[in-house]
Amino acid sequence: MKIFRDPITHFLLIGLVLVAINSIWTAWQGERGRTIHVSTEEMARLEKLWANTAGRLPTGEDRQMIIDQYVQDEVLMREAERLGLGDDDTIIRRRLAQKMDFLISDNALAEPDEAELRQWFENNRDRFAASERRSFVHVYLSPERHGAQVDAVAQDARRRLDAGADWQTLGDPFIQKRSYAALPQSEITRLFGTAFAERLFALERGQWSEPIGSAYGLHLVRVETIDSAADAEFEPIRAEVQAAWQEQQAIEARQQAIQDLVADYTVIVEEADSETGDNGN
Numbered sequence: 001m002k003i004f005r006d007p008i009t010h011f012l013l014i015g016l017v018l019v020a021i022n023s024i025w026t027a028w029q030g031e032r033g034r035t036i037h038v039s040t041e042e043m044a045r046l047e048k049l050w051a052n053t054a055g056r057l058p059t060g061e062d063r064q065m066i067i068d069q070y071v072q073d074e075v076l077m078r079e080a081e082r083l084g085l086g087d088d089d090t091i092i093r094r095r096l097a098q099k100m101d102f103l104i105s106d107n108a109l110a111e112p113d114e115a116e117l118r119q120w121f122e123n124n125r126d127r128f129a130a131s132e133r134r135s136f137v138h139v140y141l142s143p144e145r146h147g148a149q150v151d152a153v154a155q156d157a158r159r160r161l162d163a164g165a166d167w168q169t170l171g172d173p174f175i176q177k178r179s180y181a182a183l184p185q186s187e188i189t190r191l192f193g194t195a196f197a198e199r200l201f202a203l204e205r206g207q208w209s210e211p212i213g214s215a216y217g218l219h220l221v222r223v224e225t226i227d228s229a230a231d232a233e234f235e236p237i238r239a240e241v242q243a244a245w246q247e248q249q250a251i252e253a254r255q256q257a258i259q260d261l262v263a264d265y266t267v268i269v270e271e272a273d274s275e276t277g278d279n280g281n
Contacts, residue, residue: 036074038269046070049143053213065215075261112245121234121241128232135225137179139171141218154211154218161208181243
């Protein structure tokens, strides 16, 4: 037929084919960019780093925490790249942390009404009636970033702290907070694990610790204050209760923001004895 011999027709057909190919490619790239694949090799590497830090093999619960942390880091890195935050790993992570703090600042600094604050205090009275509460700061060192050198990096950071370096300029960005106020041992256990909490409660005030391991990595910790509390009453510690309320709001908002990002991704964890993985959503 003449219509198929017409050069213009050929040109239009080629154009349609190219558009179709581009659409398929774009869709495939988008789907690929929203999938996080944790291979058996990557999982073995992460478990080895964790074991080197913790001094034992990870349990099933530890393994899930390792996966969750890896997925969170990977999602944040991809979102940073998508937002054009730069190519340097340190800059990306620091700017992400700043953006996350900006997103939660309204919740973190909100003023609760009196009834809400009193009710929250009643629901958490045991948190303030603990026999001992500690405020502390920490410098975090990431096994994911430093690999087998994380212990050496931590020791170097410790020497710099002892020499008077500003702790806020050292270490790696941490997904939670770098300073905590008046927490009982039970709350620190919930946040960092039993071994970390026990080590922290054995520290003297004002001195930097040796590296302490948690499921996240290594931490250099300095206890700022040690408070022994009697039965908690609301009025004398109202400011402290509000600070704790705001801290919890900030943590919950940060965690929710991360969960919302992770929910847009498909996570496939490759098992060592199979070729298929589990969807982490």
